[in-house]
Amino acid sequence: MPAIINSDNGVVSGSAGLKTSGANDGILVFQTSGTETARINTDSQIVAVAGTASLPALTFTGDLNTGIYSSGADALNFAEGGVGFRVGYRNIPPSGTRTGSYTLVTSDVGKYVQIGSGGSITIPTSTFSEGDVISLANNTTGNITITCSAPTAYIAGTNTVKTSMTLATRGVATVLFISSSVCFVTGNVT
Numbered sequence: 001m002p003a004i005i006n007s008d009n010g011v012v013s014g015s016a017g018l019k020t021s022g023a024n025d026g027i028l029v030f031q032t033s034g035t036e037t038a039r040i041n042t043d044s045q046i047v048a049v050a051g052t053a054s055l056p057a058l059t060f061t062g063d064l065n066t067g068i069y070s071s072g073a074d075a076l077n078f079a080e081g082g083v084g085f086r087v088g089y090r091n092i093p094p095s096g097t098r099t100g101s102y103t104l105v106t107s108d109v110g111k112y113v114q115i116g117s118g119g120s121i122t123i124p125t126s127t128f129s130e131g132d133v134i135s136l137a138n139n140t141t142g143n144i145t146i147t148c149s150a151p152t153a154y155i156a157g158t159n160t161v162k163t164s165m166t167l168a169t170r171g172v173a174t175v176l177f178i179s180s181s182v183c184f185v186t187g188n189v190t
Contacts (some may be wrong), residue, residue, distance in 0.1 A: 053077070053084030085110075092135060103149075104175070108134045115144050121167070123149030128177040136173045136187075143168055148187065151177075156186040166190045 004117065022058045030038040037148035038048040051057030051069030065082035076087045081131040095111040102113065103122040112135035121136060121144060128134075138144045153162050162185075167173050171188025178184065
């Protein structure tokens, strides 16, 4: 049976439909299976459930794990294939401080890796995808070696393939992958 709006008492006939909140406060409520899923409040805002990465609040027919959701207060997230990512970083999140030799991994993408005491960084091949970006921060009193184990790596603005680079003391570098096997490195590197 189709749902109806009953403005007298806010009761929905059936398990899905529209209703007023019942308090004559001008709030329009959407519900499915007897549960509120969204509302239009008196400020004309559409207020939806927060959703999750696997079930975003705003999604698309035929692709229900891709869309927009909120992971918490003041957080806007997109989901793609059930995997969520936050929109609009106000800062670059840390991947962690490394105190020895470290090989970059996919969980470092979109973050910065801090080198805290000596060691070196290795950029592996066939690990990253086009558009992946990782920043490196050398927080030591000495230079750090960046080893390019197999990808074709260039210092930005040059045309010489580098198998090894030096990240200067207190230097910062960014690695941009233009494919799984080619990257450009910018910053305080030689």
